[in-house]
Amino acid sequence: MPLTLKIVTPEAQVYDDTIDSVVIPTVEGEIGILPGHIPLLTQVRHGALKVTRGGAVEALAVGDGFAQISGNQVSVLAENAITEEKIDEHAIEHAMERATEALKARQDLEPAEVERLEGLVRFAVAQLALKRRWR
Numbered sequence: 814m815p816l817t818l819k820i821v822t823p824e825a826q827v828y829d830d831t832i833d834s835v836v837i838p839t840v841e842g843e844i845g846i847l848p849g850h851i852p853l854l855t856q857v858r859h860g861a862l863k864v865t866r867g868g869a870v871e872a873l874a875v876g877d878g879f880a881q882i883s884g885n886q887v888s889v890l891a892e893n894a895i896t897e898e899k900i901d902e903h904a905i906e907h908a909m910e911r912a913t914e915a916l917k918a919r920q921d922l923e924p925a926e927v928e929r930l931e932g933l934v935r936f937a938v939a940q941l942a943l944k945r946r947w948r
Contacts, residue, residue: 814848818864820873820889827894828864828873835887836863837880846887853882857891859932859939861946872897874940876932893936900944909937 818835820828835846838860844853857878864871878891912930915922922930 814885816846816848816885816887818887818889820862820875820891820894822876822891822894827896830864830866832864832866834865837887837889838862838875839880846882848885850882852884853880855880857889859935861939861943862889862894872943874900874936874943876936876939892932895940897943900940902941902944905937905940905944909934909941912937 815831815833816835818828818830818832819826833847836843837846837855838858840856840858843860844855857875857880859876860874862873862875864873873894873896875889875891876893878889880887880889912933916927916930916934
């Protein structure tokens with residue numbers, strides 16, 4: 814019996830498909846989900862989420878969030894998510910440089926803005942690591 818995986822961000826539904834298994838990065842390490850998994854609610858950490866479907870593995874970069882496993886439904890609610898093929902390394906590097914520069918001048922920033930920029934840098938690192946994993 815296959816799993817149904819849905820990945821949703823505040824901006825859009827990034828993924829919705831039937832899969833064989835998924836490996837999710839969590840705050841306590843990676844967890845693998847197969848059909849028949851026990852119900853679970855866990856905190857997702859930025860990193861590579863790996864989907865297996867029909868013997869092929871595809872990866873997505875995800876930001877911090879939560880995952881809920883219930884029956885054969887896997888729902889991931891993340892701050893950010895992007896498929897590997899949509900990652901633009903040059904744009905990510907540029908955005909990461911801008912966020913890093915803004916963080917260096919952190920005395921001028923509100924705490925919420927610092928947290929947002931730190932999240933952007935973590936997600937950028939996750940995207941670059943995913944895109945460059947075979948180099």
